[in-house]
Amino acid sequence: MSLQDRDSQFLWHPYTQHKTATPPIGIVKGEGALLWDEEGKQYIDAIASWWVNPYGHSNKYIAEAIYKQLTSLEHVLFGGFTHEPAVVLAERLMELLPSGQKKIFFSDNGSTAVEIAVKVALQYFYNKGDKRTKIIAFENAFHGDTFAAMAASGISFFTEAFRGSLIEVQRIPVPVEGKKEESIESLKKLALTGEYAAFIFEPLVQGAAGMVMYAPEVLDELMAICKGNNVFTIADEVMTGFGKTGKTFACDYLMRQPDMMCLSKALTGGTIPMAITTFTQELFDGFYDDDVNKALFHGHTFTANPTGCAAALASLDLLQTNEMQDNLVRINKKQLAFRKEIESHPRVKTARVLGVILALEIAREGNEDYYGGFRNRLYDFFLNNGVILRPVGNIVYILPPYIISDELLEIVYAVIRQAIEEVQ
Numbered sequence: 001m002s003l004q005d006r007d008s009q010f011l012w013h014p015y016t017q018h019k020t021a022t023p024p025i026g027i028v029k030g031e032g033a034l035l036w037d038e039e040g041k042q043y044i045d046a047i048a049s050w051w052v053n054p055y056g057h058s059n060k061y062i063a064e065a066i067y068k069q070l071t072s073l074e075h076v077l078f079g080g081f082t083h084e085p086a087v088v089l090a091e092r093l094m095e096l097l098p099s100g101q102k103k104i105f106f107s108d109n110g111s112t113a114v115e116i117a118v119k120v121a122l123q124y125f126y127n128k129g130d131k132r133t134k135i136i137a138f139e140n141a142f143h144g145d146t147f148a149a150m151a152a153s154g155i156s157f158f159t160e161a162f163r164g165s166l167i168e169v170q171r172i173p174v175p176v177e178g179k180k181e182e183s184i185e186s187l188k189k190l191a192l193t194g195e196y197a198a199f200i201f202e203p204l205v206q207g208a209a210g211m212v213m214y215a216p217e218v219l220d221e222l223m224a225i226c227k228g229n230n231v232f233t234i235a236d237e238v239m240t241g242f243g244k245t246g247k248t249f250a251c252d253y254l255m256r257q258p259d260m261m262c263l264s265k266a267l268t269g270g271t272i273p274m275a276i277t278t279f280t281q282e283l284f285d286g287f288y289d290d291d292v293n294k295a296l297f298h299g300h301t302f303t304a305n306p307t308g309c310a311a312a313l314a315s316l317d318l319l320q321t322n323e324m325q326d327n328l329v330r331i332n333k334k335q336l337a338f339r340k341e342i343e344s345h346p347r348v349k350t351a352r353v354l355g356v357i358l359a360l361e362i363a364r365e366g367n368e369d370y371y372g373g374f375r376n377r378l379y380d381f382f383l384n385n386g387v388i389l390r391p392v393g394n395i396v397y398i399l400p401p402y403i404i405s406d407e408l409l410e411i412v413y414a415v416i417r418q419a420i421e422e423v424q
Contacts, residue, residue, distance in 0.1 A: 030057025085309030111144025
């Protein structure tokens, strides 16, 4: 019996309507930028498996670090205990993060990293006797699927069933060209009310919205408004972190620094689930009190898992090599060249690049749902041609592993060119 058949008996997949979806492909092996299914077909993983595998599948350096850690300490509870991998990882990250970040809180995925940030923002004001129960977010944002993260997210069909159960969030326009002033003025009005605890944003790139990109200068201005009105800023770097925008963090493009940062996905090189939320000293001090009830009562069983920390440290080693930094530059040049070529095609409405990320919007008739028919035809076309890409509606994006070769990138580009011509 195939993996597909065995899967269908018991498994429930994410973001999947099982009645209409194509059965999942059974993957049996991965190496570098390639995956192989149970029938031996090869696929180029052009989105680094939801943006988590920048150093490639089955990376031996990370695997060795995990194995070594497993032979000494696989896990210990983090409540009342600590360990070397967590301490060293915190020390390493403090060398890389914006200087305002002073404290690190571990969890296990991007959604929980956001959940913690929102809880901290709300409880900080509660601890101070200034109860604020609302936050501000961008339109069409995506921050995860737990309840606070859902509330912050603006893609409505992800959250519609839970509308009455979520904290109150006010949305402002994403400050793309033509929307900057509206975004700034909207934030000013909300911040002045004194009702909002935090403003959460995906810095410079909105991933699940279709790699929507905006300038760092306007984000600096929005953050300045928040700072002047005692509204905390939360930079959700779950997608953008660890090199994808061309810098270690998207916030490295900014003049200002956020109060909180959320990290996950590429943190462990796609090996072990782990996430981190970072905080300024001010936020930590808002919980530092003789009153035990003012502590942050939040935790996860696998908080600061030593094996995950070892994987994260190995991933940071790889990111900081000259070879990997050169790869970021090389891929960016390839993406810019492909954008220059493809943006004049009559079926390409827009094309944009930041770091290793490329996104292009394919013209089509009528409105297209996020998981609509045209999107599904594109998705199937890519898979049939041995390329893993997950279009967002009519937007196709490439966010490849940093170790992908120029030859494999050229194959991805060729398949996209063919899709633009053939998929209607």
